Amino acid sequence: MLELLVSVAxxxxxxxxxxxxxxxxxIHLWLRYRPKKQLSGAALLSVTFLxxxxxxLVFLAxxxxxxxxxxxxxxxHCLEHGLGHLHLCFEHLSAQQSNSLTLALLSxxxxxxxxxxLRVFQSLDRHLQLNRQLSGIQSSFINWVDTPNEMxxxxxxLKPRIYLSRRLVERLDxxxxxxxxxxxxxxxxxxDVPKMWGIELILALYRQPTRRFLRAAWVQRREQRIDHQLAQRFGRAAVAESLLAMVRVAPRDSVLNSNGGKIEQRLHSLLVNKTNALTKxxxxxxxxxxxxxxxxIAFQHHALETFIGWIN
Known part of the structure; x- marks a missing residue:
């Protein structure tokens, strides 16, 4: 059983x-040949979680x-191939030994x-520490904080809270x-907060350029989806006006711009491509x-057994 578990792992x-x-x-080819093109929701889902x-798929097979x-x-067909052949059944588990190369590669x-x-969990821990500090100061659902930055x-x-800087009152109507x-x-x-942390766990597998591109794509889709949701309540014109007002907020000071996706693409999605962002x-x-x-694949299990045995 141990040998089979090592081979499967x-x-x-x-x-x-x-x-x-x-x-x-x-992603490298996409950035080279279509750098300004936005991934569709299905493509983004498939690529990120591939x-x-x-x-x-392997687990289910x-x-x-x-x-x-x-x-x-x-x-x-275990008995047809002999007990020395790896078999995916509990009755005739293989007695092969995992070699050192397999164990080294797996390790x-x-x-x-x-x-x-681990890096993602360290970042999550910093986020939780910040949240504890904020909740110790402000514990309401919507909180105003005194800071020179526009945030x-x-x-x-588990208990998300909203924080806004009082400086926003001075800059926005x-x-x-x-x-x-x-x-x-x-x-x-x-x-969105727990969803993005789940996505971050998957993105940790990729190199920094790919991780940065996919993270930006998820943020862009998230913001566009909210724009469409708000448009159903307040109208597209009102949401578009608020987006234009956000453009005038200094990018170096504002969390709204740095974490809110590209405003131009959000406006285009809201006013031109009216259904893409709402597609689930x-x-x-x-x-x-x-x-x-x-x-x-399970019905072609002999090929799968042979491949696992070859790994072993």
Whole structure:
């Protein structure tokens, strides 16, 4: 059993590594030939989570193979190939020994991935410390803070709170200010803070240029989605006016500009491309496709067993 677990873990690590390399190459080509083109929601979902989808596909294929053989749904050809051949069934587990090269390769890949994920948790810990400090000063749902910078942001994962600087009152009119508050409230309703931290865990697998590009794409989509949601309540003209007012806020001082995506693209999406940002990401379709592929691979389990045995 231990040898099989090591082989399966190595297979999944190789699949994740291959997926990461594929995404890196795809984003490099995209930035070279289509740098100003925005990724669609489906493309962004597929590219960002490709390592996760690939690992899930392998897991389902192996799970379906074990389950299918156990219940007689898949032909068990273990005895036809001999017990020395790796078999995905509990009755005839392989007795092969994992070699040192396999263990070394697995250790290196898991170690690199662990260090990348550790950095994300360190950043998350800093965020939680900041949130504790803020909540110790201001504990209401909407809080005003005295700072020379112009800021509007949401902090907190389990109990998110909104923080706005009083300086915004001096720079923006009351109508725009209400729109900004509504914008931040929509972030809370959409649970954007925990979603972005989940995305950050996946992005940790990539190099800095790819991570920066994909993070910016997710932020852009998030902001455009909120723009459309607010447009349904207040009208497109009112949301567009608030976006134009945000452009006039100094970029070096404002969290609204630095973390709010590209205002020009948001205006274009709001006024021209009126439905793209509202399209829900096809999570259900992706999971269904992966499950179907996993089932199909399970029926070709002999090739999968041979490949795992070759890794071993």
């Amino acid at each position: 190595t297979l999944m690590a190789l699949v994740v590594f291959t997926s990461v390399v594929t995404v890196e190459v795809a 390592p996760l989808w690939s690992a899930l 192996l799970g379906f193979s074990f389950t299918g053989k156990a219940f007689g749904l898949i032909k068990d 290196i890949m898991l170690g690199v991935a662990g260090l990348k994920v 509007a942001f949401v902090s907190g994962i 009351s109508k725009t200010l209400r729109m900004i508050v509504a914008h931040e409230i929509q972030h809370v309703r959409n649970r 990401l096809p999570y259900g379709s992706v999971f269904a496709l992966i499950a179907i592929l996993g089932l199909l």
